[in-house]
Amino acid sequence: MTNPVLDRIEQGNFKDLAGSSLYSKIPLTRAFINWNLKQLLPDKIKSIHVKAMHGRTMDLNIETTIPLVPVFDITVELYESLVPPQLELKIRIVDGLGWLARKAVDGFLPEGMDIDGKILTVDLYHFFFKNSKYKSLANKITYVRLGGSKDKLLVEFELQV
Numbered sequence: 001m002t003n004p005v006l007d008r009i010e011q012g013n014f015k016d017l018a019g020s021s022l023y024s025k026i027p028l029t030r031a032f033i034n035w036n037l038k039q040l041l042p043d044k045i046k047s048i049h050v051k052a053m054h055g056r057t058m059d060l061n062i063e064t065t066i067p068l069v070p071v072f073d074i075t076v077e078l079y080e081s082l083v084p085p086q087l088e089l090k091i092r093i094v095d096g097l098g099w100l101a102r103k104a105v106d107g108f109l110p111e112g113m114d115i116d117g118k119i120l121t122v123d124l125y126h127f128f129f130k131n132s133k134y135k136s137l138a139n140k141i142t143y144v145r146l147g148g149s150k151d152k153l154l155v156e157f158e159l160q161v
Contacts, residue, residue, distance in 0.1 A: 010136060014161040022159045023143075027152040040127055044108040055148040057094065066108070072096060079119060082144035087124040089146075094118075 009016055030050045037048045046063040053059075056078040063071045074096030082089060093102065106115045112126030129135040143158040 013136065014140065017161040020159075020161045023156075024158075025154060025156045027154050029152055033153060040110075053148055053151055053153060056146065057148075058153075064108075076120070078146050078148075082124070082146065084141045084144060085125075085139060087129075087138060087141070087144070089122040089124055091120040091122065092118055093120060 014020075030053060033050050034048075037050070041048065044065055046065050047061075049061045051059045051061050051073070058076050058078075060074050060076060061071065062074065075094040077092045077094050079090035079092040097105070102115055102118070109115060112123040112130075114121045125135075125138050129138040137159065140159045140161055141157055142160045143156070145156040147154040147156070
């Protein structure tokens, strides 16, 4: 489904909105995050389920399709806020995935993800904007901050045209 208003705005490279600024703070629930993770999973990962969130820390349950690899839990922390225009999310693996397992996981990561030591980098532009009709919006993002509350991930961002 297309939106004629958004189509016109994008076709004009947002000139009709010049001088505009949009700030948004969006609380994302565990259910919403779990649903999105399922859409982005590479073939070798059967499921990633966010079990709990504590501020910027999340407890994950991961199931793979790799023979002899049991279901396992890990704890991750949102390592740093995003710095536009890169939109790379840095996630520090706190507990539950040793050096050898991280090396094995690296071979199964999809394009747009990389692991270096205990730091997993996720290129959000690649996953959310690269093939999107509205990818030019990514260039308008000037501020992104990730935080947390008891059971939600808070995403704050600003777009400037």
